[in-house]
Amino acid sequence: MRSLLLCALVGILASVASAGLQEVYLVPHSHCDAGWLITADAYFWTEVQYILNSVVESLTADTTLRFVWAETIWLDMWWNQVASPTQKLQFQKLVANKQLEFVGGGWVMNDEPIAIYNDVIDQVTTGHEWLRNNIGPEARVRHGWQIDMFSGFSSVTPSLWALMGYDATVIRFEGSGPVQANWTDDRGYEFIWQGSKNLKKEESEIFTHTLQHNYGDLLGIGFDFDSTANPANNPPITNTNIGNRSQLLASTLTNMSSYYRGPLMAVWGSDFRFKNASYNFGNMTLLINYINANPSLFGLHIQYATLADYFDTLHAMDLKWPFYDQTVDFEIGWPHAIRAYNLTTQYQTGALTSRPYFKGLIRHSNAHLRPAEILYSLAQASVNASVWQAANGPQLYGNLVLARQARGLVQHHDSLAGTMASEQNNPNNTAAWCLEDYINHLNAAIVASDSVVTATLGMLAADAAVPTLSADPATVQQLSPQQDIAVLVHNPLGWNRHEVVNVQLPTGVVNVRVVDADGAAVPAELHPFVDGSMHLWFEVDVVPLGFATYFVEQTASTAADRAPLIALKPVALSPAAANFTLENAQLEVTFDGATGRMASVASRDGTTTMRTAQQFGMYQNGTGGAYILYEPTPATPIDTLPQVSVSKGQLVQQAFNFYADNLWQVVRLFNISQQQGHIQYSVQVLHHAQMLQDPNELVTVYSTDLDTQGSWFIDESGLEMNKRVFDPTLPGNVIGANYHAMVSSCYLRSADSADSRQFTVLSSQSLGVISQQDGQIELMLHRRTNSSDSQGPYPLNDTSALDIPLWFVVGPQEESEALRHRLNLQLEFPPVLAFGVTPSVDAWNALYQTQFAPLAADLPENVHLLSLFTRNADSAEYVLRLQHVFEKDDHPVLSKDATVDISKLFGQLKVTSEQRRTLSLQQSYANLNRQKWTPENAVNKLDAAPKSPGKGSSVTLSAIESATVSLTLNHVA
Numbered sequence: 007m008r009s010l011l012l013c014a015l016v017g018i019l020a021s022v023a024s025a026g027l028q029e030v031y032l033v034p035h036s037h038c039d040a041g042w043l044i045t046a047d048a049y050f051w052t053e054v055q056y057i058l059n060s061v062v063e064s065l066t067a068d069t070t071l072r073f074v075w076a077e078t079i080w081l082d083m084w085w086n087q088v089a090s091p092t093q094k095l096q097f098q099k100l101v102a103n104k105q106l107e108f109v110g111g112g113w114v115m116n117d118e119p120i121a122i123y124n125d126v127i128d129q130v131t132t133g134h135e136w137l138r139n140n141i142g143p144e145a146r147v148r149h150g151w152q153i154d155m156f157s158g159f160s161s162v163t164p165s166l167w168a169l170m171g172y173d174a175t176v177i178r179f180e181g182s183g184p185v186q187a188n189w190t191d192d193r194g195y196e197f198i199w200q201g202s203k204n205l206k207k208e209e210s211e212i213f214t215h216t217l218q219h220n221y222g223d224l225l226g227i228g229f230d231f232d233s234t235a236n237p238a239n240n241p242p243i244t245n246t247n248i249g250n251r252s253q254l255l256a257s258t259l260t261n262m263s264s265y266y267r268g269p270l271m272a273v274w275g276s277d278f279r280f281k282n283a284s285y286n287f288g289n290m291t292l293l294i295n296y297i298n299a300n301p302s303l304f305g306l307h308i309q310y311a312t313l314a315d316y317f318d319t320l321h322a323m324d325l326k327w328p329f330y331d332q333t334v335d336f337e338i339g340w341p342h343a344i345r346a347y348n349l350t351t352q353y354q355t356g357a358l359t360s361r362p363y364f365k366g367l368i369r370h371s372n373a374h375l376r377p378a379e380i381l382y383s384l385a386q387a388s389v390n391a392s393v394w395q396a397a398n399g400p401q402l403y404g405n406l407v408l409a410r411q412a413r414g415l416v417q418h419h420d421s422l423a424g425t426m427a428s429e430q431n432n433p434n435n436t437a438a439w440c441l442e443d444y445i446n447h448l449n450a451a452i453v454a455s456d457s458v459v460t461a462t463l464g465m466l467a468a469d470a471a472v473p474t475l476s477a478d479p480a481t482v483q484q485l486s487p488q489q490d491i492a493v494l495v496h497n498p499l500g501w502n503r504h505e506v507v508n509v510q511l512p513t514g515v516v517n518v519r520v521v522d523a524d525g526a527a528v529p530a531e532l533h534p535f536v537d538g539s540m541h542l543w544f545e546v547d548v549v550p551l552g553f554a555t556y557f558v559e560q561t562a563s564t565a566a567d568r569a570p571l572i573a574l575k576p577v578a579l580s581p582a583a584a585n586f587t588l589e590n591a592q593l594e595v596t597f598d599g600a601t602g603r604m605a606s607v608a609s610r611d612g613t614t615t616m617r618t619a620q621q622f623g624m625y626q627n628g629t630g631g632a633y634i635l636y637e638p639t640p641a642t643p644i645d646t647l648p649q650v651s652v653s654k655g656q657l658v659q660q661a662f663n664f665y666a667d668n669l670w671q672v673v674r675l676f677n678i679s680q681q682q683g684h685i686q687y688s689v690q691v692l693h694h695a696q697m698l699q700d701p702n703e704l705v706t707v708y709s710t711d712l713d714t715q716g717s718w719f720i721d722e723s724g725l726e727m728n729k730r731v732f733d734p735t736l737p738g739n740v741i742g743a744n745y746h747a748m749v750s751s752c753y754l755r756s757a758d759s760a761d762s763r764q765f766t767v768l769s770s771q772s773l774g775v776i777s778q779q780d781g782q783i784e785l786m787l788h789r790r791t792n793s794s795d796s797q798g799p800y801p802l803n804d805t806s807a808l809d810i811p812l813w814f815v816v817g818p819q820e821e822s823e824a825l826r827h828r829l830n831l832q833l834e835f836p837p838v839l840a841f842g843v844t845p846s847v848d849a850w851n852a853l854y855q856t857q858f859a860p861l862a863a864d865l866p867e868n869v870h871l872l873s874l875f876t877r878n879a880d881s882a883e884y885v886l887r888l889q890h891v892f893e894k895d896d897h898p899v900l901s902k903d904a905t906v907d908i909s910k911l912f913g914q915l916k917v918t919s920e921q922r923r924t925l926s927l928q929q930s931y932a933n934l935n936r937q938k939w940t941p942e943n944a945v946n947k948l949d950a951a952p953k954s955p956g957k958g959s960s961v962t963l964s965a966i967e968s969a970t971v972s973l974t975l976n977h978v979a
Contacts, residue, residue, distance in 0.1 A: 007125060027301055029269035031311035031319075031464060032294070034287075035074045036061075036279045039219060040114045041260050041440045043427050043799065048437035050083050053278040055520065058084045059093070060283035066096045066107050071287055072310040072550070073280075076110045078133035079415060085140060107312035109176070111137060111147035113414030117422040118152065118160040119747040120358060120772045122367070122724040124872060125372060126166060127887075127925060129414035134170075134926045146928050149313040150175030150212070153221045153273075156633065156797065157357040158424050162723040164201035165210040169925040169968070172318045173937040174213040175199075176273075178221055185214040189216075195265045198326040198939050202726060204965040206952035213317070213327070213939045218265045222276030226662045226772050232279050239678050243292040244283075252296045255306040256743060261507035268323055271316045284814045289375050321937045329941035330942040351738030354797060355745040356635035358774035359426030359703075363808040366771040368416050369834065371448045373770075375409045377498040377838045378458035379875040380551055382406060384860050385462035386494065387975040394883065397465050397472060403879035405454035412451035416444050421770075424802075425632040431800035432902040463494050463553060463840050463871050467854045473842050481841035482509045482558065485518070489843050491558040492850050496838040497548035499831055500871035501864045504683035506657065506676045507837055508543045509558065519561045520544040523856035525847055529679055531655040536662050536670070542569060543576075543658045545679060546837060550864050551871070553608040557847045572655040574662075576781060577602065579647055586652065588659040590677035592686050593816075595661075597673075602650040602663055604708075607689060608905060616763055616816050617711040622669065623784075625703035631795030633804040635742040640778060641705050644669075651955075668696035668807070684828050688768075689814040696807035697790035704788040708814075710765050712782040715757040718777040724750040724830075725895060725966060732777055741776065745786070748775040750830050754783055766815040770833050771912070773810075797954040824900060827891040831870060862913045867905040868892045871965060877927075877972065885927065886971045894965035901965050902970070908971060909959035920973040927970065 036278040040046045057524040058080065064069045071633045075081070076505050085094065100106040109932050110132035130624070137145035139188040147242050152159070154177060166177050179195070181185070189195050194332065200869075202210035215660070220226070228251070243251055263270040294308045301307065309315075339565055359365075382402060394400075416622060420426050421444055432438035456477035464475050475494065485491050511518065520530040520542070530544035543591075548554045559569050563913045583599035591610060598605045598619075609614040623641030630636035648670070657677055664670040674690045695704050716732040736743035744939055752775050753766040767783060774786040787810055791802045813833050844850040865888070873887035892901045922931045961969045 007317055011728045019159035020169040020730060027305055027307045028260065028263050028973045030263070030308040031269060031316040031732050032290075032308055033074055033271060033273045033311055033316070034072060035076070035221070035273055035275035035282070037275065037277050038077060038080055038949065039277065039420050040077055040079050040415055040418040041426055041444065044184055044437045045440050045443040046079065046415060047443070050080060053281065054080045055084055055088050056281040056497070057278065057283075059088070060380045061280055062093055062100065064283040064287050066844060067284070069105065070310060070861055072105055072107075072312050072315065074107050074312055077110075077134045078111060079113050079411070080110075081140075082136055082411075089228060089523045092601055097422070097501055098418075098864065099143075101141055104312065104314065107149075107314055107337045108137060108145055108147050109149050109151035109313055111145075111546070112417075114410060115152065115154065115420035117157060117419040118155050118163055120422050120749065121160075121417055122369065122749050122772075123162055123486055125368075125413065126723065128502050128873070129403070129417045130166075130170065131630065131926045132458040133412050134928050139878075145902055149317065151313070152176070153178045153217060154419055156354050158354075158418070160723045161201040161728070162725045164199045164212045164452075164517065166925065168208075168210055168936070171924040171929050171934050171936060172212060173321075174215065174313070176215045176217065178217045182456065183641065189810045190265060192328065193265060193267045194328045196267065197330050198941050200331040202966065203331075203532065203966070205967060206964075209260055209967070213937070215317075216273060217273065219262060221273050222257070223271065224275045225279065227254065229255060229290065230279070231275070231286045232282060243289045248292060248296050252293050252304065252750060255293055256297055256306050257517065259306060259308070264896045267327075268320050268554075271311070271313075283290065284395070296915060303761040310578055317884060317937070321942065325905050326940045326942045330947050344520070352634050352636055353742040353745070354629045354633040354635075355742050355774060356795075356802075357423040357425055357633050358635075358745060358747045358772065359789050360632045360802055361441065361804055361806070362771065362773070362788055362810065363447065363804075364424060365422065365805040366808060366810065367445065367448050368413075368422065369771050371409070371451050372413055373835050374452045374455035374459070375406075375413060377796060377837060378409065378462075378742060379406060379873070380459050380494065380498055381462035381466070383874050383876045384551065387884070388860070389465045389468065389884065389979055390736075393465055393472065394624055395466055395856045397461055398739060399461075399465065400879060402458050403876065405458050406876075408454045409939050412447040415447055418786060422634075424526065425798050427800060430803045431440070434467055439443070445470060448590050454498040459838060460840050463496060466553070466858045467555075467856070468880060469853060471853045472599045473850075473854050475840040477840055477843050479509055479839070479841070481843065483679070484843050485512055485558060487560050488845065490842050490846060490850075492842040493951065494553050494840040494842070495548050495556060495838070497550060498835045498838060500550045500869065501828070501867070502547070503832065503837065504545070504547045504548050504678055505685055505837060506678070507546055507839060508541045509839070511540045511542050511841060513540075515560065516540065517561055517563045517565070518542060518569055519558065519565060520568045520569060520900075521557050521558055521745055521847060523555045523557075523847070524855045527567035529657050531657045532569050532571045533653045533655065533909065534574045536574070536651065536664060544569070545657070546838065548860045549857075550861045551874075552859040553857065554862070555850070556700045557844075557850070570655065572653045572658070574651050574653045577650040577652055579650060588652070588661055588673065588675045589673045590653065590686050592816070593675060593689065595673065595675060595689055597650075603650050607814070609764070609817060613781070614763055614767060617709065618765065618814070618816065619709045621707045621709070622665070623705045623707055624703070627699065628701060628703060628780050628791065629793050630742070631791050631793055631798050632800070633797035635703075635704070635745055635774065635797040636739050636795070637741045638739070640741070640828050641703070641707070641784070641896075651717070655780070668698050669696050684825060684832065687815060687817070687825050688829055689816070691812050691814065693812065694807070694809070695788045698792075699786050700803070701791045701793070702788075703786060703790075705784050705786050707778070707782060707784045708765070709794045710754055712754050712763060712781040713758050713761065714754050714767060714777065714780050716780060717781060718740070718754050720746050720748050720775060725753075727753075730777070741778070745776045745779070746772045748773050748785070750834065751826060752783065753822070753826070754781065762818045762820075764815075764817065764819045766822050767814070767824050768813040768833050770824065772809060809819040820897060823892075823896040828867070831891075860915065864911055865906065868902075872968060882974050884973055886973060887968060888971075889968045890963035890965060890966055892965055896965075903962055903964050905960050906961045907960045909975065914978050915975045916974050916978050917959065918974045920971050922961075923970050923972050925968065927971050927972065
């Protein structure tokens, strides 16, 4: 049917072209932010429900009308709270009739440069699965729709969209003048965009249409017929004004068409439009009919269209297109340049850091959801059916859905960027407490995820009984001579982990020991914190995806296996004071005796020494806001001497630098007893900050002795590293122009090939990063401004307190890259602790299983288990995603292909069926047939279909390649 319709469309287009007319595809849309000036709920009840009701009514009444819809969150709310059975049937019919198309189709329209790629995959999957479950296969999303990326674009996006099976995507351009001029001269606003330098072209390229105009421009010049619009500027169409209004519309569309090589696609809509769809369409239809009836006067033929209407016609014309690969660093105008502050060029790079507490909470919540998804799937597949039912296993799935939807919500581009309204801005209007609403959703998601973790761990530990577990670390406060604390440690990664965890002990308790399930003592130490609390640190060793049980016991002060109490000793600073150090078997960190700040890091084997001088700094002169970073001069160093104290044990060594209640940090090293661990190669720094003065922007700066020549490397969406070079020639504010998003890692390398050292920074939240001097990296930790930039209505009055952990790796490039990916994931997804109370170790062991090992073996060292989740509550279908985490030039061994035999992956679980699918599960590879687009200077079209999934159960992954597999599992007795 589609091929017949396409032939008809091409025929019509040919006749229009022969008549010398410009064909225009007018795409109606409504841009509905999932929270910004008010909460998502408030937007739904005041705006979106009326839009959906009105659009469905209008499209049902007139089959010539078209509409595109992007965010699935609104459909879920409308479907479950508003829509009648009749409206649902009408909606499904509109989709089946191709009048209504889903574009993007994620839970929200996600941010790009600040979002980590796995969160993007998951939120889009949440949306696509909702469409599949509620609308049906006709709802398959074929096109991306990223039209409001004010903080910039990510080069990872083309790869994600291609791997999801999209044929094309639409973005909005607001980039630099030179790029805009080049594209205008070349009619280059449509092109083939290849984002990845690692994946095969067919796995990372997508045809891209760039809106040269804003997504609301047609409304801005007088075609906003919405009932809320100003009638004087947007008059209804009458017999009196139809000629002049048609001339304005036609001249605008004719001008737009000069930027494109084929027919014109023009979008018609804007924020929360079409609440009165019949009135909007009624007026526009009068104009369209008038223009189409006067071809000699206007030279246009206009039709309502979806993206499928446009791209299918364009693809059939077999034109050739510019090809932009990852070596062309235009990045669609990133850093995102705008005209602000007396029309000077400024950059919306403040959003990379704005509201850092919230940014950290987003990733922290996913560190709770991911193990919940894994444990739910493993428990459902592994435990006895009676245990599963008795423990309310099926009901737990609703908690996963709640957490998935919360994770999806906060990926919205006005959420993750930190540019939303808050209670501070609107204390008397609860509908505008958008930040607080997002935080409430995340906290609810954490509670829901933790309930799944404790319940499923309890099922997996069940033997003679099912243990009662808690995710609350306060459970340890019940420790007494009569009660031990069982600590179940879950490893949510696909490799064995040998790490160190800690719990806070009850006040006054210092005589404790830690034993494993066999009663053998494990290395443990007590370290006081600067606030007087006592923390117990101990080693854990946990198999991939499994759990192990440890016990904290009170013991006699004379017990030989009692965990030693390590004193916290003050360090006197003075110009004459000697330097002091922290050290383990691998590293030595030196601190300046005069300032107390980190000075250098050296390997204990003597092969690597690097200056790593650390300094806090403060920007205090800027006039930016939540969006714009505007700083005319570099940050002022904070030269205040901190109060310094150290505790140095055999297992943990740490140095506290206390500047004030609102600014301190702790530097830690760990000394693992077994060499298979990884954390002992990292220097871990916890930064605590709260902005008490206004305006301020807090940074931490690390200065090395590397000859970087102004360059640094930074990750794109947590997936691939790109080289950046400080450019002092960029127009406008140079500091703002050169800030970039670090989603999970960055590093410095010397430009001298003889110097193989690398300084690596790892993070579990997105931060703005810049290198203003050779060998230096500056990370922005916190922002508070007293002005509102031209992009947002409110000042960024952020006084939240936050803790930001950063891990550092110093060493040769090859060794650093071998560690970077693994340590990044260990920081992102720490071991999960669940607590139980027992009279003794023997009493616990008599009732419960103390370990669980679901995988037959570790995954290959370069393959990450990206996802394992249950697809539906009422089925035993699971989704497994595997990801090669190395780029092709990262490492001579670990960058090579890796093969995983899925049929042999699980120990006591048998894989009974499996099917390779696209990244968001929409299609099987067998049914995938993406459109192929021809680049300029090419004889044949590039093959845009992903490679064959291979034979049998083995999956072979090349550099950063992923595989998504739907499978069923049965327990093997």
